[in-house]
Amino acid sequence: MTLVFQSLRKVYGEVVAIDGVSTDFAPGMIHGVIGPNGAGKSTLINMTAGSYTVSSGSITLDGKRLDKLKKYQIANSGIARTYQNIRLFDQMSAIENLEVCFYPAEVAAAWREVIWPPYANAQRRRRREKCMEILRFFDLQGYADVDAGGLPYGRQRMLEIARALVANPRVLLLDEPAAGLNHHETAELTAKLTALRSPDRIMIVVEHDMDLVMTLCDSIIVMHHGKLLFRGTPSEVQASTDVQLAYLGTANDIDDIRAAAQDRRAQLGIRARRRS
Amino acid sequence: MMKKTIATLLLGASLFAAPAMAEQITVGMSAPLSGAQAYFGSTWHNGFKLYVDRLNADGGVNGVTIAYDQQDDKADPREGTLVAQKFCDNDKVVLGLVNFNSGVAQSTLPIYEDCTLPTMTFGSNPSLTKQGYKFMVRPVANDLAGALLPAEYALGKLGAKTAVIVNDKQVFGQGISEIFAKNFETGGGKVLDTIAVAPSDVDFTAVLAQIKSKKPDAIYLGAVMPQLALFAKQMHEQGIAAVLMVPDGGYTPDLIKQAGEANVQGTLVAIQVPPMDASPEIADFAKLYKAKYGEEAGPYSIYGYVQGQILEQVLKTTKGLTREDLNAALHAVKAKTVVGELEFDETGELKVAPSYLYKVEGTGFHLVGSK
Amino acid sequence: MAAADTLAAARPPANRTISWLVFAIAIALIVATPFLPNYHVRVLNSLLIYILLGIGLNIVIGYTGLLDLGFVAFYAVGAYSYGLLASPQLGLHMPFLLILLVAACLGAVTGILLGIPVLRLRGDYLAIVTLGFGEIIRIIINNLDWLTGGPQGIARLDKASILGIQIARPIDFFWLLLITVLIVGTVVWRLERSILGKAWAAIREDQDAARGIGINTTNAKLAAFATSATIGSIAGAIFAASQRFVSPESFTLQESVLIVLMIVVGGIGNIFGIVAGAAILILLPELLREFAEWRILFLGLLMISLIIARPAGIVPRSFGPEKLIRGLFGK
């Protein structure tokens, strides 16, 4: 079973952002979503995660309808995401950012934590250990008790992915995870994401960094003007003239695509760093 | 210099040791001195201070001088209780001149009762004296008296048959207008409607339009300044011919100034104060007040002055200067004041509470009735 | 084990001197209180009530990051619970503890009922709507004369007693309030450290992201609202019992604003900050009472200077109960 989009549409007033996209994503693979600015890549992610409503069509995960659910219910159905502009809980420590993800599973027993200190301590220790494990995976253990807002930008990106992994989600949505990262950090990211590939997990990456997408992804979707333009393996995408046209109008060289994407990435990086 | 200090200290010590009549008593004064009601509180206190300062200048009453400890209660019951406790704890304070607001008095009176501190309480809500307090008197007419004269006058002299009651939903305004309504109906009149407005309201045009359609003979407005002036002004602008009657807060030149002379002609104001020119004493008070504070006396200043006169009489007749002694003297006092002779019944209420009714004519108030 | 190491390294060291100083002052004050004049005890009681209110409102403002300007409504609910259930007004004379329970429940219910419609609003819109609710409740109390006595309020409330012990003197209320503050403070502090408290913090930091990790923000906010309302209501009931008079004048918008100010001036999100804020905003005006208007002017200017000097509050967020305990016992 898989994550399925069925003639998905998103309309803002007159503007059609997503225009009848139907596709599916199989587990065990990393799916890339690429396309020029305004193609509707992020909208797709935002709709899947419940940040945006779905105008028509449907999203199902393992046969379960997601698009009518509230955002938190979607999250609890096994979908986790990161954001284009990092959205960590700035004034909470790195590890607290992860610990809080146990809320859906453990809130029912919160009252026991209040009245029975030994139970609370045990819970806290257990949560902390689990989260420490994830932090270690991302080499963040040294930052565990530092406020997330005070972390270096690259670490924040990693921490956001770490947070998305706490609930062990079926679907991991990454919205431009490499935006604003330097080469070294991007390489590190590639390694971590590759390691996260697992038979049960559907990973979807929206990204402008073509090198990253081409090396990381097993399957790529190309979006253009809200429509699904092309779907295939990285090499098929690189060979497609349709894709080249979509990106550059008349260009026919993948290097130009790369350059255009690099531009965009640089802009985002500037913006993102300033925000932090 | 040093010598003088030591001498003073010694003198102080010897006086302190002297039995019975010590030289100075302290009066605890509590009222809103900040916030929206500060004007009423401070001018009322000023009236008292005016009289007491003169007493002190003359060497006190039988050698007893009067100090005062003036505290701000912000018209807030919680702050009022703190002030009350402060007075209670201070042994030098043997009398309270307290609580402009009935709401504050409700929560402070039990405290004064517990520490046996006699008070002259200013809140005019009738219920205050019905709770069995032994250490309070009320040196002003309560609202029962304040609303009787206007009702009788409206029914009798004016021949009014119908009235509309408006109140500001505050302790005073609501209380007094309910009593007016009762008196008016007992006397055979008909209350057409009772309308409440918010205490912060300044625009009564919509309310007045409502009243206009009912064509009442009289309107009773239970509220305070500046609402009284605003209401009178807008009422006249709307062309409503009914007679407007207001409680004591309207007895101030501000009523005429703020409403505009033309808009308040014929308005009736009930108050416990005789006309400022009724006697030389009162005219004297007004002059003294202006000389000392540089402004006209506030609407309640004369009560403060009267309370000073009561205190003078109490000090003349008291056996000692303890709280109990003063309380006994206060309850037994027969004081000649600028508003007539005052004495209290066992609940602490005035036996005879003079009240007067004025009509606005030109830029002044003219007495049209008294009781 | 590596986890524990980094943990110890990253935590700021506990300041032993300050912890002991704070602790010693608190103990000295508590021990000395029975020997203070009643006036001082009453002032302390006032302070404790505001601390209680501050602890309650801080859950919503400090922990969850929602600006609630109508907190006084819950304070009124508690006060009127006592006013109605222990006075000649309805002829009911229920025992104090029972009323406290009723008030707590009523507070929670009111909190939830008010919370349901408004909690999906954001920021400033939430602020004005809570303000509106606060005013609505006050106006209704002021106008339901047959039930609440309207502006005249309810007088002659019963003297409170707990299990036969009468609570009437200021010092009795001091102990009652102190115990209540300690219990409520502990519960709230433990709540903050629980998983629910973490969720509140997440909502405060970024409520969209909080939803994105599966937090039902509506429920978590309602829990914050209800807990806060319960505490406000308990404070109200004790306040009414100590004043033995309730009237709408005690529950104005200014009161809500004062509590917000206390929290922010003291140090938002920190129980000790509330104590500091209450001390400044309640004790200082009390000391300056005789200066009438000048004290208010002074207070206003002080507020501006304090906020500019320390926008995050007097007590740093890091100096919480946890740090105090570690400072005391050297862990």
Place this chain on the structure above:
Amino acid sequence: MLGNLIQQTVNALTIGSIYALIALGYTMVYGVLRMINFAHGEMFMLGAYVAFLALSLLVGDVGMSGALALTVAFLVAIFLVGLIGVGIERVAYKPLRSSTRLAPMLSSLGVSLSLVTGVQILAGPQPVAFPSFFPVVRYQVMGGTITLMQIGILIAAFVLMFGLHVLVNRSRIGIIVRAVSESRPTAQLLGINVNGAISMVFFVGPLLGAAGGILYSSYYGIMSPSMGAVIGLKAFTAAILGGIGSIPGAMLGAFILAFIEVWGTALLPIVTNGVLGTEYRDVLAFAILILVLLVRPAGILGEAVSEESIVYKREF
């Protein structure tokens, strides 16, 4: 009945235009700083006091007469209060610009408290009669009474609002202010003088508020140190109702609120058959506000914020 209708409509328009002048200040400040300026109501109060002072100086000491003195006093007062507004921003809010959103808001509470008390100490706490800026002339229109004062207030308010409209939409300063409202960081990147824009807003907002205060005091014939609090709250409610941050929204909200108040007072007792009297008017106003916000969470003309367009992750 028709007369009454006309008259109440004119009343509502008059009050609404005064609310609008004040609501604009709230909304403009909110636009550039995302800050609720609790001291704004006091600009309204200061307007009246400064105008009164100016007027008594002009008439008393300078010997200027009648209409000229009134006009000069009006202009001097609103200009001075505008400057006071700029000064307050520099002293009490600017140091807090990079801090949490709550800090400047509470600082403005401190400013409000200080200003009210300051005026109370200087001018006395009691309300003072305020001169009328227009001669008393009444017109009968189909049975309703309309005063020259009301017409004057309406004209003055609309002239000021039109002036603001031109300033915001047609002038360079207006473009700068709008740019800063849109996004302060971006404006800063583009080299726009952000401080200048903020000062401008803190000049124009109080100026309009002060004008509102003078018109209001003149209309009711009275001013008092505490008058800013009540009206400030109402204008703020109006700004929220219309969608805070939106200039047309503030005006719309102000007129809607005024109509609710006027018609609420008139109709509540009739509609509820006397169960709810006029004392529930404010309850009605707040209830309508709450209902509107439930349907449109960002007010009538406010832009709904989507998750991606949120400027601040923390709300306070």
